[in-house]
Amino acid sequence: MRLTGPHIGLLATAAIIALLPLTFPNSYYYDVAVSALFNAVLCVGLNLLIGYAGQISLGHAGFFALGAYVSGILTTRWNLPPLLALVVGAVLVGTLAFVLARPILRLKGHYLAMATLGIGIIIFIVLNTEAWLTGGPDGLTVNYLSVAGWTLKGDRNWYWLAGILLLTTVWLSLNLIDSAVGRALRAVHGSEVGAAVVGVDTGRYKVLVFVISAVFASVVGSLFAHRNGLITPGIGSFFHSVELVAMVVLGGMASTFGAVVGAVILSVLPHLLTSFEDYEAIILGMIMMSTMIFMPKGIVPTVLRLLRQRGGAS
């Protein structure tokens, strides 16, 4: 088999995930790494929508939160097995995304941003106010993830699960993008009318990618709920949605590995900056601003281009 760029990237990611724990001195590192991996999975899904299909969503954390709450509610109140609850959550969230997508994705630019923002805010409000079901602002306690009598515990095991999930997600995303479906998605971004006149039902593809990214978010949400043990409406807040978009943009839109890199950087950076205490947020903001000024296409596409130019020149 011929090794192409994406394959090499996938192998490199696998190697990094496998070897990184050797450098972890304590379980706090695992904890941070799991959050970073979860965010990376979310961003790979969101990148399909934003980076490849060129649609914006400012409510993506809402789908993540819904997945988390469906899992939390079904496992604690109805005693459903976690895996089944995860699947039910994915189906529910996918269905909701499907129903919302048609009318919403007719909109473009700022209007689409506003509409998705609205979805996120409505989900956030419902999670806050329907306390009888969601526990309201106090949150909801969720049990361990257990499958067929076997319970997943400890940061180390969660790390491996999240790592495998990320590799699977990256693999699926790379496959999709390099297929006729992925080309149709990218064509929607490139020129909607150009795609339509050769037979691409652009509306259908926009709905499809919206649903796929929402399902990814729901699955991560379900796992997050079990790992964290406590979920609060804040995980579906506007701030979290914006954070996810920032990760995708920082790492590089329309780049699966860019989404991973962006997610990892923005998940880890706050922990590295804690020693700056009060200035943490300002420094984080400065780093993001300067990255976008000097690498408007995002980190990974810019670095790849530099490498290629160097390869071409020598």
Added chain:
Amino acid sequence: MSLLRVDGLSKAFGGINAVADLSFTINPGTIHSIIGPNGAGKTTLFNLITGVYHPSGGRIRFQDADVAGLPPYELARLGMSRTFQNLQIFFNMTAVENVMVGAHLHLNPRVLPSLLHLPVVKRRDRECRAKARELMEFVGCGAYLEADSASMPYGALKRLEIARALASRPKLLLLDEPAAGLNATESREIDEVIKRIAGQGVTVVLVEHDMKMVMGISDHILALDYGRKLAEGTPAEVRQNPDVISAYLGAGSA
């Protein structure tokens, strides 16, 4: 039997009648040109035929099915495709991928097999890529196969759009000013490409300002002015039509 039949077609933008009560037919296997001064309504007519705009009135029959108001992707399915006066390239993709999107209908892609990259998906993709390469060579931009479309010269992009449209295997191909912005040599090459496309049995509708090209390759010409039919007929007939001479040829070339 006509391939396309337009009956009393109209499109108004606010107060402007961009296309007004227009009727004509296009017979299969011909090269049919539409000429007219700037703003005559040629592009609007293309947009109406290919479903990009909804008509304000009138009927469009394609292969004896009423198609007015159908969306572009449905019309593509029925066998219609086009290029654009202002390029509509997918600049976020390579050249060959642009053409592969053109074959979308024939790949009929499904999500799950694509996510899993099943062998059947890979095989059909390889075939699609080979076909796309052939088409790029056919229209004369084979040198840009793996090029980033955003870095290609204008003339090659014009050809790339034709290759993309051909990849959908249309019965009716509408070309909106394929030679605009090209030099004389390139125009002549495009002229050749159009003839070869028609030679394969594809019916071509051509909007073009290059009169030498239009008079040379058209079987039939429709002249528009202010959205209305000014004249119609063979190149010789249209060339001698006094209305055409005063409204169009007179203005520019006299």
